[in-house]
Amino acid sequence: MKGLVYTGDKAELVDGLDVRAPGPTEVKVQIVAAGLCHSDLSVIDGTIPWPAPAVLGHEGAGIVAEVGEAVTNVKPGDHVVLHTLAYCGTCRYCITGKPYYCRSSMGNRTQPFTLNGEPAWNFAAASFFTEYSVVEGKQCVKIPDDVPLESAALVGCGVLTGAGAVWNRAKLERGQTAVVFGVGGVGLNAIQAARIAGASRVIAVDTIPEKELWAREFGASDFVLAGPGVDTVAAVRGLLPFSDDAVTGPFEAGGADWVFDCVGAPATIRQGVDMLDWGGTVVIVGVPAPTAEFTARVTHMTHVERGVIGCRAGSHRPHHDVALIIDMYRRGVFKLDELVTAKYPIEEWQTAVHDLHEGKLARGVLTLS
Numbered sequence: 372m373k374g375l376v377y378t379g380d381k382a383e384l385v386d387g388l389d390v391r392a393p394g395p396t397e398v399k400v401q402i403v404a405a406g407l408c409h410s411d412l413s414v415i416d417g418t419i420p421w422p423a424p425a426v427l428g429h430e431g432a433g434i435v436a437e438v439g440e441a442v443t444n445v446k447p448g449d450h451v452v453l454h455t456l457a458y459c460g461t462c463r464y465c466i467t468g469k470p471y472y473c474r475s476s477m478g479n480r481t482q483p484f485t486l487n488g489e490p491a492w493n494f495a496a497a498s499f500f501t502e503y504s505v506v507e508g509k510q511c512v513k514i515p516d517d518v519p520l521e522s523a524a525l526v527g528c529g530v531l532t533g534a535g536a537v538w539n540r541a542k543l544e545r546g547q548t549a550v551v552f553g554v555g556g557v558g559l560n561a562i563q564a565a566r567i568a569g570a571s572r573v574i575a576v577d578t579i580p581e582k583e584l585w586a587r588e589f590g591a592s593d594f595v596l597a598g599p600g601v602d603t604v605a606a607v608r609g610l611l612p613f614s615d616d617a618v619t620g621p622f623e624a625g626g627a628d629w630v631f632d633c634v635g636a637p638a639t640i641r642q643g644v645d646m647l648d649w650g651g652t653v654v655i656v657g658v659p660a661p662t663a664e665f666t667a668r669v670t671h672m673t674h675v676e677r678g679v680i681g682c683r684a685g686s687h688r689p690h691h692d693v694a695l696i697i698d699m700y701r702r703g704v705f706k707l708d709e710l711v712t713a714k715y716p717i718e719e720w721q722t723a724v725h726d727l728h729e730g731k732l733a734r735g736v737l738t739l740s
Contacts, residue, residue, distance in 0.1 A: 374501030431499030533560025535685020566590030
């Protein structure tokens with residue numbers, strides 16, 4: 372069996388992989404398509420520490436091949452969206468509808484694979500850059516057979532992360548304003564989720580001018596091209612002024628209700644705080660290095676109740692949110708096909724990585740069968 376494996380200092384496509392049979396609560400899935408996400412690249416470059424060898428990929432869809440004796444939600448032949456949230460189902464967070472707080476869902480380093488007969492790790496309870504993977508049954512969400520698996524593959528990470536940040540973590544209200552830093556696979560879903568939620572203005576921010584077309588296609592009302600010599604905060608505030616007569620009001624009033632930082636860089640987080648209106652909030656969606664820190668003025672928080680919150684994977688409830696998004700897609704409300712900029716056979720994964728680094732992709736999808 373072939374797969375893309377992190378070897379400790381690089382990634383390479385190998386043969387010689389094998390995966391064990393599913394346990395009682397597990398499912399073996401034939402992977403059809405998997406999205407290429409920055410988190411996979413963060414393992415390769417060391418930003419996310421992970422043991423090696425490990426089979427990469429955490430955003431996928433496929434066909435159920437085999438189920439454990441205790442699995443009841445899917446059966447062989449079902450088409451499924453796969454997600455990484457391997458929650459326990461019984462802790463106080465799971466039973467109160469917050470599986471993204473489940474302690475069992477973080478890390479999940481196990482060794483269901485062997486590489487040339489030696490144990491190999493999974494990644495993020497997933498590992499979808501291979502022909503077959505074994506996951507918990509609760510990580511499989513059945514979808515109708517008429518949904519293209521290449522599009523469905525993106526739902527389990529990038530789509531849930533972006534849209535969930537808007538709908539679940541922020542609970543953006545109709546008429547509020549939103550800024551989205553980063554017009555990539557996650558940011559585009561934050562943009563379209565804000566549009567669907569009824570935001571009055573959705574301002575996209577990116578350093579690549581060609582991304583304006585994507586941003587507007589997904590629902591952005593405005594686009595700010597950031598970069599050297601550009602005062603991004605002033606540009607956003609100019610679009611959301613305090614009044615007809617003044618861009619900035621008392622104690623820096625004016626600006627956005629919500630800022631979704633899908634970059635996760637200290638600089639963009641700080642810019643986000645500085646462009647908030649009174650009572651506004653920055654939602655940190657992107658993931659920087661584990662040691663990253665940012666600074667902000669305390670009086671922005673104490674005097675006018677600006678805030679900064681984190682968001683893990685869109686604070687999603689997979690069996691609710693995946694089904695909702697797939698239903699909205701089938702009704703023409705939510706864009707999925709348009710997220711797939713290009714498809715690559717897994718043998719061309721290096722080309723996909725290059726295109727991602729060059730800003731050519733909203734999402735690139737690797738196909739395995």
